Amino acid sequence: MPDNVPRKIAVPLLTWYDAHARRLPWRAPPGANATEPYRVWLSEVMLQQTQVASVIPYFEKFTARWPDFASLAAAEDADLMAAWAGLGYYARARNLLACAREVSARGALPRTEAELRTLPGVGAYTAAAIAAIAFGERAVVVDANVERVVTRLFALAEPLPGVRPRIRDCTDAITPAARAGDFAQAMMDLGSSICTARAPRCLACPLHDRCDGYASGAPEAFPVKAKKAPKPQRYGTMFWLVRRDAVLLVRRPGKGLLGGMRALPTGPWADTPPLLEGAPVPADWLLRDERVSHGFTHFNLDVALATATIAAHAGAPEGEWWPIAEIDSAGLPTVFAKAARILGRMHA
Structure with missing residues (x-):
């Protein structure tokens, strides 16, 4: 590509960004x-596979409670996991705490992509974004919005995910040495507000006169996406065990899906409905007609709900008894919170 390609893209894009940048906390x-590199790092971890609108209230809650690496590093695991509940992809929360503790021990967040990659939960994209946005280092930052903008700019017709190395090369070719962080955020904003997945507003785009996708007459055809295989279907049962006015909650294993989170007891998540397999105690369990469905990244889950009540003096299984009236404060993951809302209404 000619040496002036970065300038031909960066100058009009940054001019547009100076006037239209989103205001984000x-x-x-x-x-x-x-x-404040801490705020950049925290936002980038939260934004992994999550929409900006969903992240903002969590970000504001976290920074009010834990305003820096040292305070976050000192947080109790259970408190952080409860605060994260509902944001999804819970491995991020475990890595967030591990990373805060490591950075606190080092004394500062590293500045370079290579050093950032050594931190828990910091992959290639997150390291590039932090290096560029927090420290002004030239880095090639490619998220889903940037992918869309670049595939349209260069009319890259190879389907995702195979085209990603070319997307990175093209992004590298147009990334300027100066204002690399602003450039990355400008590309994200452009993809979010103008170069949208459906009905892109090309005439409002500062790059439409140098966009091969626009010139083709069908910019919305890019990026080309390969057909997704259907997700597997799994089944499970959640158990609502009541004693007095409290319900039994357990802590999920530290590793694995929703690791370390408070949850209702559940049996196996299997290819066929497990019915009452895995009930926390022998009891007169009643399988309810209601169901809860939830989509995870790699499978869909359909959950049956089972209820039982035990006497106040009955032996207690391992876990904690949470007041039903305060179940919303337990920090349950989304799929368990859905079930708790249904079952809580039954109990009322």
């Missing part, structure tokens, strides 16, 4: 390097 104004 972790973002510095255009032209100003971020002064």
Whole structure:
């Protein structure tokens, strides 16, 4: 590509960004390097596979409670997992705490992509984003919005995910040495607000006159996506065990799906309905007609709900008894919170 390609893209894009940048609680104004790497790091971890609108209230809650690496590093695991509940992809929360503790021990967040990659939960994209946005380092930042913008700019017709190395090369070719963080955020904003997946607003785009996708007459055809295989279907049962006005909650194993989170007891998640297999205690369990469905990244889950009541003096299984009236404060993951809302109404 000619040497002036970065300038031909960067100059109009950054001019547009200076006028139209989104105001976000972790973002510095255009032209100003971020002064709080902690906030950049926290936002980038939260934004992994999660929409900005969903992240903002969690970010504000976290930074009010844990304003820096040291305070977050000192957090109790259970408190952090409860605060994260509902944001999904819970391995991020475990890595967040591990990373905060490591950075706190080091004394500062590393500045370079290579050093950032050594931290828990920091992959290639997150390291590049932090290096560029927090420290102004030139880094090639490619998220889903950037993928869409770049495949349209260059009319890349190979399907995802195979085209990703070419997307990175093209993004590298247009990334300027100066204002790399602003450039990355400008590309994200452009993809979010103008170069959208459906009905892109090309005439409002500062790059439409140099976009091969626009010139083709069908920019929405890019990126080309390979057909997804259907997700497997799994089945499970959640158990609502009541004693007095409290329900039994357990802590899920530290490793694995929803690891370390409070949850209702559940049997196996299997290819066929497990019915009452895995009930926490022998009891007069009643399988309810209601069901809860939830989509995880790699499978869909359909859950039956079983209820039982035990006497106040009955032997207690391992776990904690949580007041039913306060179940919303337990920090349950989304699929368990769905079940708890249904079962809580039955108990009322």
